[in-house]
Amino acid sequence: MSLPLTGPASAQPTAAPRADAAHNRRKILDAAATIVSEQGPEALTMNAVARASGTGVGTVSRRFGDVSALFSALLDDREQRFQQAFMAGPPPLGPGAPPGERLRAFLHALADRVIEQRDLLLAGEAASPMARYHHGAYLGLHTHTAMLIRQLRPSADASLLAHLLLAPFAPSLITHLTRDRTRTPEQIKNAVDELLDSLLTTG
Structure with missing residues (x-):
């Protein structure tokens, strides 16, 4: 039945x-x-x-x-994917690797993301340059970076160092380096490694 x-x-x-x-x-x-x-x-x-x-x-x-809302949705979508990768993805970007390895993998992945999406990110930055630092996306990046720095250097000002480590990834600077200065992604990541090595070996 x-x-x-x-x-x-x-x-x-x-x-x-x-x-x-x-x-x-x-x-x-x-x-x-x-x-x-x-x-x-x-x-x-x-x-x-x-x-x-x-x-x-x-x-x-x-x-x-409208197009403005579509831009915002596109930025949020790409940011959510990136956050999922460094918060819950496989190591070394995700949990499970030592903090130094995670921080290096995170900065390399961030360089790749900004280079790949520089036009989209640059448009958002041009619309409101200072808004970047108050947006949830940047705050998430900063919180994650500061957490890893704190694990590496408990006595350091992790919040300030996190801001300074993230500063080179401003879309306008990445666009200038890759287009005007013709720097390759590999060159940028090698320079980031030098900055990170100074942090890891100092103090």
């Missing part, structure tokens, strides 16, 4: 729309990231994202509102 669809089973029709919405959101964000990476942030329009993602302009607008 068949049973009527009640309880959890009756909720199945709403599962598909939620899954479709999440899938569309992912497609839109991935398409937006590709446009910024390949054409620059000025090419990011609702029409361009709709075409690249295979969705309608109305869908993009309903999901994100």
Whole structure:
């Protein structure tokens, strides 16, 4: 004897729309990231994202509102992925490695992230230069860096050292180094290693 669809089973029709919405959101964000990476942030329009993602302009607008909100969502999405990697990913970036190794892996990963997403991050920095230091994303990076420094140098001013270690990763400086000075990611990471080695061997 068949049973009527009640309880959890009756909720199945709403599962598909939620899954479709999440899938569309992912497609839109991935398409937006590709446009910024390949054409620059000025090419990011609702029409361009709709075409690249295979969705309608109305869908993009309903999901994100306008280009400014789409920029913010894209930044948050990339930041959440990065935070997940250094907070819960495999070592040495994630937990399980000695603090010195974790800090080095973290700074290298941060260099790669800023270089890869410099146009997107630079657009956000240009809109409000000082806002970076009050944003939850930067505060998360700073808290993590200070925690590792504190483990390495308990008597040091970990908060100040964390700010100074993160300073070279300002999007404007990374853009200047990689574009104007043609420095490679490897050269930047080697220079970061020299700064870090001074911290680890002093005091």
